[in-house]
Every structure is written in structure tokens, then in C-alpha cells.
Amino acid sequence: MKQPPLDAVVRLASWGSTLLLLSLVATVIGFLAFKGAGSFSLELVFGDTPPLEALLLRRPVFGGLLPAIVGTVSLVVLAISLAVPLGLAAGIYMAEYGRGRIQQALGLFFDILAGVPSIVVGLFGFSVAVFLHRHFGGRIYPCLLISALSLAFLVLPYLIRTTQNALEALPEAVRLTAPALGATRLQNIRFVLLPRALPGILSGVILAIGRCAEDTAVIMLTGVVASAGLPRSLFSAYEALPFYIYYISSQYRDPAELATGYAAALILLAICAMLFAAAALIRQRLGARSHQRL
Amino acid sequence: MDGERLAQKAFLLAAVLSASVTVLLLAFMVILGLPLFQGGLVFRILTAPWLPGRQLFGIWPMIVGTLAIAALALAVAFPLSLGVSSLIAVVAPGRIARLVKSAVAFMTGIPTVVYGFVGVFLLVPLVRETFARGSGLCVLTAGLVLGILVAPTMILFFSDALARVPRSDRIAAEALGATPAQVLIYVLIPGAWRGIVTGLVLAAGRAVGDTLLALMLAGNAAQVPGGVLDSARTLTAHIALVIASDFDSLEFKTLFACGILLYAFTAAATLAVRRLAGKEGPAR
Numbered sequence: 001m002k003q004p005p006l007d008a009v010v011r012l013a014s015w016g017s018t019l020l021l022l023s024l025v026a027t028v029i030g031f032l033a034f035k036g037a038g039s040f041s042l043e044l045v046f047g048d049t050p051p052l053e054a055l056l057l058r059r060p061v062f063g064g065l066l067p068a069i070v071g072t073v074s075l076v077v078l079a080i081s082l083a084v085p086l087g088l089a090a091g092i093y094m095a096e097y098g099r100g101r102i103q104q105a106l107g108l109f110f111d112i113l114a115g116v117p118s119i120v121v122g123l124f125g126f127s128v129a130v131f132l133h134r135h136f137g138g139r140i141y142p143c144l145l146i147s148a149l150s151l152a153f154l155v156l157p158y159l160i161r162t163t164q165n166a167l168e169a170l171p172e173a174v175r176l177t178a179p180a181l182g183a184t185r186l187q188n189i190r191f192v193l194l195p196r197a198l199p200g201i202l203s204g205v206i207l208a209i210g211r212c213a214e215d216t217a218v219i220m221l222t223g224v225v226a227s228a229g230l231p232r233s234l235f236s237a238y239e240a241l242p243f244y245i246y247y248i249s250s251q252y253r254d255p256a257e258l259a260t261g262y263a264a265a266l267i268l269l270a271i272c273a274m275l276f277a278a279a280a281l282i283r284q285r286l287g288a289r290s291h292q293r294l
Numbered sequence: 295m296d297g298e299r300l301a302q303k304a305f306l307l308a309a310v311l312s313a314s315v316t317v318l319l320l321a322f323m324v325i326l327g328l329p330l331f332q333g334g335l336v337f338r339i340l341t342a343p344w345l346p347g348r349q350l351f352g353i354w355p356m357i358v359g360t361l362a363i364a365a366l367a368l369a370v371a372f373p374l375s376l377g378v379s380s381l382i383a384v385v386a387p388g389r390i391a392r393l394v395k396s397a398v399a400f401m402t403g404i405p406t407v408v409y410g411f412v413g414v415f416l417l418v419p420l421v422r423e424t425f426a427r428g429s430g431l432c433v434l435t436a437g438l439v440l441g442i443l444v445a446p447t448m449i450l451f452f453s454d455a456l457a458r459v460p461r462s463d464r465i466a467a468e469a470l471g472a473t474p475a476q477v478l479i480y481v482l483i484p485g486a487w488r489g490i491v492t493g494l495v496l497a498a499g500r501a502v503g504d505t506l507l508a509l510m511l512a513g514n515a516a517q518v519p520g521g522v523l524d525s526a527r528t529l530t531a532h533i534a535l536v537i538a539s540d541f542d543s544l545e546f547k548t549l550f551a552c553g554i555l556l557y558a559f560t561a562a563a564t565l566a567v568r569r570l571a572g573k574e575g576p577a578r
Contacts, residue, residue, distance in 0.1 A: 113316040116561075249410065272405050
């Protein structure tokens with residue numbers, strides 16, 4: 001059998017695909033930066049409203065990105081504060097208490113939930129809103145709270161798994177020291193295991209924040225709208241950055257509005273990049289520390 | 295000791311509550327979509343075309359659209375990912391590999407809507423002008439961008455799987471005089487096939503479950519696409535588009551059929567991945 005110059009072919013193919021992929025990503029980022037960087041200004045965020053008055057809530061902001069940014073931030077804060085306590089507790093159960101069949105079955109459920117498409121979670125949230133609307137006095141519509149709840153479901157399995165993995169990765173020596181000195185199981189978790197696993201858990205939480213900030217499919221079914229002003233309450237409709245970007249891409253009326261779309265995309269990209277960098281940094285320091293220990 | 299028991303109960307409760315969300319999601323869709331399962335209606339819905347004007351609410355076009363776009367995305371992403379992970383594992387290990395790997399990991403953090411936005415204003419015009427046909431919103435455009443979206447998932451799994459092949463296998467092959475490329479093709483890839491299939495299945499789940507790229511780039515025509523330049527609508531995009539209709543209409547009820555299908559597909563993918571990983575032993 002005649003051999004082709006196999007090494008050269010493999011080398012070419014792998015370098016080729018790597019350069020292609022990286023240049024595609026560079027194109028995406030470069031294109032946004034090129035088109036969006038020009039339109040950054042106070043007006044971009046605050047529209048025609050004077051910034052100070054907008055921040056003091058004296059005057060509503062129209063035409064600026066402020067409502068979308070505030071909407072996304074409140075959505076993320078709400079969703080994460082709903083999901084983190086539950087996710088952490090369930091993760092602790094999986095790592096420290098769960099044994100045998102029950103733990104396996106729970107793990108299966110979390111894995112399935114992790115794979116469910118976000119639009120299906122959104123459909124669930126929407127149906128829940130309609131259900132509540134019909135059965136509880138008709139005052140509940142798709143809103144900030146429903147969106148946050150749906151997003152919490154979306155990132156829940158992820159939080160559980162990172163918590164579980166962070167705890168299970170602790171070395172046996174760390175795990176056994178406190179009980180040997182007479183600490184109870186709960187004391188061991190509270191004072192030894194959780195603090196030691198915190199960096200791992202934290203980087204998981206940060207990545208979950210990123211997922212909440214970028215998700216569009218869930219919120220477009222559960223209460224986000226193109227124009228709502230600042231979110232007034234948990235039960236009101238709201239604006240959000242990713243939805244604004246989606247909306248502008250199909251509904252923009254003039255070049256100026258399109259430019260705000262580019263800028264919004266750039267802002268969202270920057271937020272997600274920073275979150276990603278923060279998570280990576282925490283994990284890196286964690287890696288350095290455990291290396292030192294060994 | 296009472297606090298101990300209470301804490302254990304609370305942790306268990308949290309775990310059970312979280313797991314019940316998985317069940318609740320499916321139960322809600324099945325119950326609300328119940329009218330669909332009566333009198334063979336579900337069969338008609340799965341196979342009929344979508345012609346609301348003639349009271350035909352079939353989701354067959356959306357099933358085909360989903361499969362077409364996801365298949366194209368995987369066909370684009372698979373060779374690309376294999377190439378990149380080969381570079382990481384064999385061709386350029388060390389600093390370059392670490393650099394490429396962190397770039398790929400960073401890609402997982404790029405918002406989908408950003409890919410979609412750039413796709414609308416960069417790729418759509420390009421496709422439109424290159425093929426001089428249609429609006430540029432088509433299966434091809436959505437599939438290409440979706441391929442870039444799912445590639446990192448594949449690459450991270452592939453390169454992990456390649457790195458997990460026992461070192462001894464690799465050294466044995468090298469001792470017999472195998473070149474790096476021969477090691478890759480005859481030792482690493484066969485040894486890592488389970489991880490490669492796992493990555494592929496996970497990427498398929500992501501491709502089928504993605505809403506935004508298809509919604510923004512595929513044109514959303516509720517028809518069976520005849521080619522890659524035709525507009526198509528995915529199950530996910532269909533849910534996003536029909537959500538505004540009347541909750542009690544049959545039209546709306548079909549969304550639950552879409553939701554159940556998507557749920558079933560991704561759950562099956564998850565089960566497949568767990569089976570594959572389970573056989574691999576303690577290394578997860």
C-alpha cells in the first residue's frame with residue numbers, strides 16, 4: 001500500500017482548521033469592534049435624558065441602552081440568588097450525603113435537565129405564567145420574576161454539578177482531618193470542605209451568571225419586551241441586552257438604531273468575556289494552590 | 295445532633311426539589327398538550343405540513359428543518375474540531391496547544407446572540423451575493439454559524455479524550471517508529487473513539503436545542519427545505535414564533551409537541567452520553 005505523506009497531511013489539516021476557527025472568531029469580534037466602537041457615548045446608554053437624572057430615576061430613559069442593561073443586571077441577580085442556594089445545597093447533598101441508587105437517580109435527572117434546550121425551559125415558564133394568570137386572579141403575566149425563575153432552572157443543574165465536583169475533588173487528607181479531631185459531618189462541611197471548595201464553586205457561579213446574561217431564548221418567552229423602560233417591579237415586563245440585540249437585528253429602523261445594536265452586542269460580549277476571565281482566573285489560582293499543597 | 299439531621303434533610307430536600315424540575319418540565323408539557331394525544335391527532339401533527347390557513351398545524355417541516363440545520367452544523371464542525379484537537383494533542387503540544395485551548399474555552403463564553411447578530415450583517419449578505427438567490431436567510435447560513443457555535447464543545451471533548459489515551463500506548467507506538475501522525479491516526483483516535491462520539495452527541499444536542507441562530511439566520515419559512523439555500527424553520531424557532539398566538543388554540547398546542555420532541559431528543563442524547571461515559575471506568 002502506498003503511503004501518502006501522512007505527517008504533512010495531518011499537520012496541514014490541523015493547522016488549517018485551527019487557523020480557520022481562530023480567524024472566524026477574530027472576524028466576529030473584529031467586525032463588532034469595528035462597527036460598534038464608534039457609537040460609544042453617554043447618549044448610547046442614556047438616550048436624550050441627562051445621565052444624572054436618569055440614574056436618580058427622575059426621568060425615564062428612552063432610546064438609550066440603560067433600561068436593557070438594568071434589566072439584564074436585575075434579571076441575573078434575581079435568577080442567581082434563586083438558583084445558588086438550591087444548587088449549592090443539592091450539590092452538597094450529592095457530594096457529601098448521597099449514596100448508591102438515590103444519588104445515581106438524582107444525577108441522571110440533573111444531567112437530563114442540563115441538556116434541555118433553553119427554549120423548552122422558556123415554554124415551561126410561559127405556561128406557568130398562563131397557569132398562574134388563570135388561577136390566581138389574572139394579575140400575573142410573563143414578567144421579570146417568571147423569567148428569573150426559568151433562568152434559575154436553566155442554570156441549576158450546572159451549579160449542582162460544579163459544587164459537587166469541587167467538593168469531590170478535595171484530597172482525602174483534607175476530608176478526614178476535622179472528623180478525626182471530633183468535628184461533626186456538618187461542621188466539617190461548613191468549616192473545612194466548603195471553604196476549601198469555594199474557588200471551584202465560585203467559578204461555576206460566575207459561569208452561570210454568564211449563561212443568565214446571554215440567554216435569549218428563555219426570556220423572549222417569559223416577559224422580555226423591546227421597550228419597557230426601567231423594570232418597575234418583579235411583576236412587570238422589562239428590557240434586556242441580548243433581546244435588544246436580537247430585536248435590533250430584525251427590526252431596526254435607521255442606521256443610528258443599528259449602531260446601538262452593534263454597541264449593545266459589543267457590551268454584552270465584553271461582559272461575558274470579563275465573567276469568563278474572572279472564572280478562569282479563580283480556577284487558575286485554585287490550580288496553583290492545590291499544586292503547592294502536593 | 296438534631297441540627298445535623300435537619301441539615302441532612304434540608305440538603306436532600308434541595309436535591310429532590312431540583313430533580314423534580316426535570317420531571318415537572320415534561321409533565322407540564324404533556325398535560326397541557328394532552329388534547330394532542332387523543333384520537334391519533336398527534337400522528338397527523340407530526341407528519342402534516344404547516345398550513346394554518348387550511349387548519350393544518352403539522353410540524354413535519356420543522357422536524358426536517360431542525361435535522362437539516364443541525365446536520366449541516368455537525369458536518370461543518372466535526373472535521374474542524376478533529377483538526378483543532380489533533381493540533382492540541384499531537385501536532386503542536388505545549389504552549390501553542392494551551393493557547394489554542396484557552397481560545398476555544400473562551401469561545402464557549404461568546405453569547406449566541408452575538409454570533410447571530412454578526413451572522414445577520416456579515417454572512418447573510420455574503421451568502422446572498424455569492425449564490426445570487428433568495429435573501430441569504432437559509433439552511434446554509436444558519437448551519438455554518440451553528441457549526442462555529444458547537445465546535446468548542448466538540449473540541450474540548452475530543453482533546454480531553456485524545457489526552458486520556460494511556461501514555462503507554464503512545465510510547466509503545468513511538469518506540470516502534472511511528473511518526474506523530476501515525477500515532478494520532480492508528481493509536482489516539484481509535485483509543486479515544488468513545489470520547490469522540492460523546493463530544494459529537496453532546497454537540498448534536500446543543501445544535502438541535504439552539505433557538506437563536508436558526509431564528510435569526512434561517513428565514514423561518516414553515517416548509518420542508520428543498521436544498522441548503524432554502525429557508526427553513528426549526529422546532530425551537532417555531533416555539534419562539536408561535537408563542538404569541540392564543541393559548542387555547544390548536545396552533546398553540548402544537549408547541550407542546552415541539553417541546554416534548556426537543557426534550558425527548560436531548561434526554562436521549564444525555565442517556566447516550568452517560569452510557570458511553572459509564573463504560574469508560576472511573577476516569578469519568
